[in-house]
Amino acid sequence: MKKIGKSQLYNLLMVVALAIFLFTPVGFHVKVQINRLLAFNPTPVAEREQQTIGDYDWKLRDLQNNPFYFEAQKGQVVLINFWATWCPPCVAEMPSLQQLYNDYGDKVVFMFVAQDQEKKVKQFLTKKGYELPVYFEASTTPTALFSKSIPATYILDKTGKIIVAKTGAADWNGEKTRELLDSLVTQ
Numbered sequence: 001m002k003k004i005g006k007s008q009l010y011n012l013l014m015v016v017a018l019a020i021f022l023f024t025p026v027g028f029h030v031k032v033q034i035n036r037l038l039a040f041n042p043t044p045v046a047e048r049e050q051q052t053i054g055d056y057d058w059k060l061r062d063l064q065n066n067p068f069y070f071e072a073q074k075g076q077v078v079l080i081n082f083w084a085t086w087c088p089p090c091v092a093e094m095p096s097l098q099q100l101y102n103d104y105g106d107k108v109v110f111m112f113v114a115q116d117q118e119k120k121v122k123q124f125l126t127k128k129g130y131e132l133p134v135y136f137e138a139s140t141t142p143t144a145l146f147s148k149s150i151p152a153t154y155i156l157d158k159t160g161k162i163i164v165a166k167t168g169a170a171d172w173n174g175e176k177t178r179e180l181l182d183s184l185v186t187q
Contacts, residue, residue: 041174042166053160055142060135084116089169096173
């Protein structure tokens with residue numbers, strides 16, 4: 001019988017650790033924590049690059065299957081977050097979004113658009129104790145809000161201009177985001 005050398009043992013341990021990280025719930029939670037550590041305050045889009053929403057014809061439905069019309073949000077400050085329960089960066093930023101919603105939910109329209117199965121979304125929200133306005137798409141996303149990756153978060157001013165467009169995890173409950181929302185709400 002052949003002995004296993006140090007380098008072979010090291011390689012085997014690395015493969016096992018990588019498998020645990022990639023293919024088990026432990027790995028998912030580690031990825032969430034890493035994303036939380038790396039999250040930072042999002043910054044506004046450069047003014048010359050800001051787009052204005054031209055197409056408000058977007059229909060969604062809430063968790064109770066009630067219709068929600070994006071067009072009815074014209075003239076308001078809106079935060080739209082595309083997310084899923086299986087996405088570690090999405091899960092990582094949820095606590096900061098919940099805190100922001102707690103403080104600004106009466107001043108800003110929050111739209112959490114789930115890219116996931118409704119049953120999983122309901123279980124996730126219940127398990128985490130989140131009370132967020134979650135929607136599912138019932139029509140095509142407006143082009144200006146389309147992103148190939150999630151999480152994708154947009155903050156629109158009252159004229160429909162996209163002030164913030166951020167993909168990846170962020171700390172949405174930071175001072176700069178709050179200052180931005182305060183200024184947009186008072187405009």
